[in-house]
Amino acid sequence: MYVCVDFNAVREFHNGEYSKQTFLNYPRVMLFEFQLSAPRADFYNITSKVREAIAKSGVAAGIAVVYCPHTTAGITINENADPDVVHDLLIGLDKAFPDRAEFRHAEGNSAAHLKASAVGSSATIIVNNGKLVLGTWQSIYFCEFDPPRERTFFVKVVNCL
Amino acid sequence: MYVCVDFNAVREFHNGEYSKQTFLNYPRVMLFEFQLSAPRADFYNITSKVREAIAKSGVAAGIAVVYCPHTTAGITINENADPDVVHDLLIGLDKAFPDRAEFRHAEGNSAAHLKASAVGSSATIIVNNGKLVLGTWQSIYFCEFDPPRERTFFVKVVNCL
Amino acid sequence: MYVCVDFNAVREFHNGEYSKQTFLNYPRVMLFEFQLSAPRADFYNITSKVREAIAKSGVAAGIAVVYCPHTTAGITINENADPDVVHDLLIGLDKAFPDRAEFRHAEGNSAAHLKASAVGSSATIIVNNGKLVLGTWQSIYFCEFDPPRERTFFVKVVNCL
Numbered sequence: 001m002y003v004c005v006d007f008n009a010v011r012e013f014h015n016g017e018y019s020k021q022t023f024l025n026y027p028r029v030m031l032f033e034f035q036l037s038a039p040r041a042d043f044y045n046i047t048s049k050v051r052e053a054i055a056k057s058g059v060a061a062g063i064a065v066v067y068c069p070h071t072t073a074g075i076t077i078n079e080n081a082d083p084d085v086v087h088d089l090l091i092g093l094d095k096a097f098p099d100r101a102e103f104r105h106a107e108g109n110s111a112a113h114l115k116a117s118a119v120g121s122s123a124t125i126i127v128n129n130g131k132l133v134l135g136t137w138q139s140i141y142f143c144e145f146d147p148p149r150e151r152t153f154f155v156k157v158v159n160c161l
Numbered sequence: 162m163y164v165c166v167d168f169n170a171v172r173e174f175h176n177g178e179y180s181k182q183t184f185l186n187y188p189r190v191m192l193f194e195f196q197l198s199a200p201r202a203d204f205y206n207i208t209s210k211v212r213e214a215i216a217k218s219g220v221a222a223g224i225a226v227v228y229c230p231h232t233t234a235g236i237t238i239n240e241n242a243d244p245d246v247v248h249d250l251l252i253g254l255d256k257a258f259p260d261r262a263e264f265r266h267a268e269g270n271s272a273a274h275l276k277a278s279a280v281g282s283s284a285t286i287i288v289n290n291g292k293l294v295l296g297t298w299q300s301i302y303f304c305e306f307d308p309p310r311e312r313t314f315f316v317k318v319v320n321c322l
Numbered sequence: 323m324y325v326c327v328d329f330n331a332v333r334e335f336h337n338g339e340y341s342k343q344t345f346l347n348y349p350r351v352m353l354f355e356f357q358l359s360a361p362r363a364d365f366y367n368i369t370s371k372v373r374e375a376i377a378k379s380g381v382a383a384g385i386a387v388v389y390c391p392h393t394t395a396g397i398t399i400n401e402n403a404d405p406d407v408v409h410d411l412l413i414g415l416d417k418a419f420p421d422r423a424e425f426r427h428a429e430g431n432s433a434a435h436l437k438a439s440a441v442g443s444s445a446t447i448i449v450n451n452g453k454l455v456l457g458t459w460q461s462i463y464f465c466e467f468d469p470p471r472e473r474t475f476f477v478k479v480v481n482c483l
Contacts, residue, residue, distance in 0.1 A: 030383065030482065031450055061191065063226055063317060065385055065446050069457030071401040077282040078274055079232040088264040088271035089278060096257050096275075096418050103410040110410035113400055114418075117411060121399040121460075122446050124226050124283050126317045128192055133315060135230030138282070154455060156385060156448040158482045160191065160319045222352065224387055224478060238443040239435055240393040249425040249432035250439060257418050257436075285387050285444050287478040289353055294476060296391030299443075321352065321480045 030057050030159070036151045038144035043078070043086045046153065047139045050125070051132060053155035060130045067122045067154040072112035072146035074119035075153070080139035093118065093145075112145035119143050127157065191218050191320070197312040199305035204239070204247045207314065208300045211286070212293060214316035221291045228283045228315040233273035233307035235280035236314070241300035254279065254306075273306035280304050288318070352379050352481070358473040360466035365400070365408045368475065369461045372447070373454060375477035382452045389444045389476040394434035394468035396441035397475070402461035415440065415467075434467035441465050449479065 032053040036044060050066055068075045079085040097114040105113070123140055126133040134140075142153055193214040197205060211227055229236050240246040258275040266274070284301055287294040295301075303314055354375040358366060372388055390397050401407040419436040427435070445462055448455040456462075464475055 031448065063319060065448060067448055067455065069455065069460060071457065071459050076278045078278050082266055084265040085271060085274050088266050089275055091261065091263050092258055092271065092275040095261065097414055100413065100417065102413050104406035105404055105410050110407060110414065113407050114411055114414040117398045117400050117441050119278050120281055120442055124285055124446055126192065126226060126228055126315055133228065135232065137232050138230060154448055158319065158385060158480065224480060237439045239439050243427055245426040246432060246435050249427050250436055252422065252424050253419055253432065253436040256422065280439050281442055285446055287353065287387060287389055287476055294389065294391065296393065298393050299391060319480065
């Protein structure tokens with residue numbers, strides 16, 4: 001007995017026999033790793049990379065989890081139109097989470113660790129019709145708080161009808 | 162050969178033949194869009210809307226992603242019992258992320274963008290037995306930081322046994 | 323007709339007939355509840371508990387959602403190597419979100435509610451090859467902001483090829 005849980009196959013089934021082709025395409029790649037050079041404290045727009053992962057996954061409907069495996073960087077979603085917004089976000093986070101005399105961590109980057117926990121290590125975005133469901137002004141950012149660094153981030157695409 | 166990946170069908174199968182009905186119900190609606198009027202800076206309790214989406218999806222076990230497509234608003238989970246908590250949260254965020262002379266963004270709402278990244282653009286909640294797994298005092302809030310606005314939010318229900 | 327959407331079964335199928343065994347293991351347990359004693363304001367490392375949940379679920383590829391059902395505690399991912407980082411994170415959050423004269427909430431723990439919304443009520447981590455995809459220095463923390471408390475947290479494992 002042959003079972004295929006590829007959801008595209010199931011959709012095709014509704015029109016008759018599903019093709020043997022779907023087996024050859026299975027399993028799909030659903031986890032993507034990207035490299036990023038982060039020479040300065042900044043929010044790096046990675047939306048196009050997340051779109052690339054979704055396109056390669058072939059997923060039509062589901063969610064995408066963008067994950068930062070570092071402890072002095074994070075992922076956030078914010079405005080993409082006026083670059084002054086990112087400028088102001090960096091200042092606002094510096095003011096809310098400054099370096100402090102009471103800090104003990106010898107590496108001296110506790111403020112960057114604080115910002116990482118404040119913005120968070122991941123963002124979850126909805127995927128529909130093969131596209132990210134983002135607002136008009138939204139982009140996905142890799143937030144570098146402890147530069148310069150060579151960084152990695154992951155995109156996991158979850159297929160769900 | 163007939164294949165159905167509807168998980169309810171699979172559960173029914175364990176009790177014998179699954180019914181042809183399950184095919185007719187497939188595919189389910191899993192993505193829901195809601196409108197919200199936000200006349201003032203406030204946390205708007207949207208828990209009942211998220212529950213409505215889960216009920217309509219028919220999903221018994223999985224997760225729900227509540228997503229805000231705006232850059233001066235966010236989603237958070239916090240106390241629903243004493244309205245003074247939301248009052249204090251608004252003040253505490255205002256104090257941590259005030260408007261600043263150094264800000265450049267001409268629209269003048271950089272503090273709202275900061276609060277959006279601090280609380281985050283989404284919340285992920287577990288679904289079990291067709292219900293949200295929330296703590297006794299938890300509700301899901303749409304956080305408006307740049308009023309007045311007409312807003313949208315999405316609920317994506319992910320079915321997973 | 324027999325249908326099994328267990329993804330391991332599907333993988334086994336590629337090597338020939340899948341075994342009847344997979345039916346007996348189905349459905350898998352995918353939602354786990356843990357108890358935690360939190361005698362003081364601290365970040366409690368719960369990474370080993372999340373790993374335990376993933377191992378018990380048998381899931382090879384997917385995501386794990388770690389969820390805090392309390393409103394004066396949260397979940398974050400941060401450094402596990404130098405305990406001074408957590409020391410500094412607690413101080414930095416205290417300074418950014420102090421108790422304030424304007425607060426009205428009679429319980430007097432509004433600062434803890436603020437920290438809960440700042441770090442967030444959940445973390446989503448990618449699972450690959452049956453393991454958490456964490457960075458070298460990352461651990462998952464339950465953040466207690468209103469001690470002493472007896473706490474609960476959930477781990478939902480989502481299976482997705």
